[in-house]
Amino acid sequence: MPAERPLLGAIEAGGTKFVLGVGHGPDEVIEQQQIDTRDPATTLADVNAFFARHEGLAAIGIGSFGPLERDPRSAQWGHILATPKPGWSQFDLAGAVARAFRVPVAFDTDVNAAALAEARLGAARDAAVSVYVTIGTGIGGGVIANGAIIGGAGHPELGHMRPRRSADDHGFDGICPFHGDCLEGLTSGPAIKARWGESLSHLPTDHPGHAIIAGYLAEMCNTLRAVLAPDGIVLGGGVMGTPGLFERVIEAAAGSDGGYFALPAAQVIRRPVLAPVSGLAGAFLLAADLL
């Protein structure tokens, strides 16, 4: 009989909600709860109440909204960095959790956590190198190689690459406060609403917006293929729920790659299999990796 696995805590800290979990891993969750994200003190009081119900936690993993400091060499490790969310800038999220429970705490971005889960347990299980990208209110992602998150001093900001502008997409400057028409400024949910007044799934199927958004996401995929030669690119998030979008992205990526890459677009570009809990699953994995 195998020894009992240690009890772990997991937090997917999002900008609008926190998902909390306790269990022995993503495959053995004992309790899970969702709370609204409010100011740090109120939110953390709920977090603490949840975990206080479970004795013997061995470690807690946090996958958080960013920007954040994930570099353990930095004195700012565990902090949220400059963010428009009231009260959260410079908040020491990992430190607050560690002080409350006196256990080791792992801290990374929500998208790095989701990328790790999809790479180890999900859509990119067979991949030596994979990328996870979520396209929703914002755009973010993470890169995994041989089961580990790839990161230097910062963390990827996949939403802020600049795709070539589509000739059909004129008269729109993009909504990113930092870069205007970067990928997030052009293809996030709010960018789609700002441009056409509706979410992509509410636009008629013959609306040009479908091809425009698919084209930008296909460019992103081909850029990732050129930079990393990944075996898998996993596309998640609310915008990807638009019927037909996934197929359009593959078609556009294959149509503009010149047949140049080692693997075909249809093999590389994949749907997530752990959504909507890939972030929480990744937070469990981050916690387990500490032990």
Place this chain on the structure above:
Amino acid sequence: MPAERPLLGAIEAGGTKFVLGVGHGPDEVIEQQQIDTRDPATTLADVNAFFARHEGLAAIGIGSFGPLERDPRSAQWGHILATPKPGWSQFDLAGAVARAFRVPVAFDTDVNAAALAEARLGAARDAAVSVYVTIGTGIGGGVIANGAIIGGAGHPELGHMRPRRSADDHGFDGICPFHGDCLEGLTSGPAIKARWGESLSHLPTDHPGHAIIAGYLAEMCNTLRAVLAPDGIVLGGGVMGTPGLFERVIEAAAGSDGGYFALPAAQVIRRPVLAPVSGLAGAFLLAADLL
């Protein structure tokens, strides 16, 4: 007294020349020779004659022009793939060397080898994540994380990302046979000559080409920063020898990044320190890693 280090062979296999080396590592090269790249049989006869002069080789590392198969899971491992170079398509380069000398052979791209050398011994020694890019007759690069080459089924094709076109760069379709105006089609040495009749270093300092090329390379750097958050991006190759270009790239990258990334452009973007032998140095490291 330390034991004597094993004797290693190294090959930087380029499209116009092969550089051959024997020694105990990149810091202790005993003999080095350069030969012209001709057809495989003639070239390999010279390679074999060079290494035959040295008894007791423990391993040979090869950093080669591509495209090539670097995935050890593939039956094509060690082969050059489809290339316009006469005779080289499907040539089993690693196999030919292994059969001649009956030693373990490591095989990767020349740019992955150079990236490894700059990351372990050169300009990116302090970096957890780094990228090496060479801008010359072609454009290629490699990604290193924690001292290891990042790669899936294929290898990066950094030259084939598509930068946003500059408004000042009109009337030129690019020279890439696969993608037209991808990065290589716009900013490689031959693309510069095709557009303006001269290499960049021969154009007057007030020629608009300087800003156009710097702008495309800055976009490439910012894309790499968005995808990987590297601590270092090392820019090598003949085009980067243009006086003032390095400084222009940093200025353009900082000017268009929106202040958004963790590290400033001037800290991330670096000159190689091992050039012109970074590829050969990397081939020695590949060989040493086999033992």
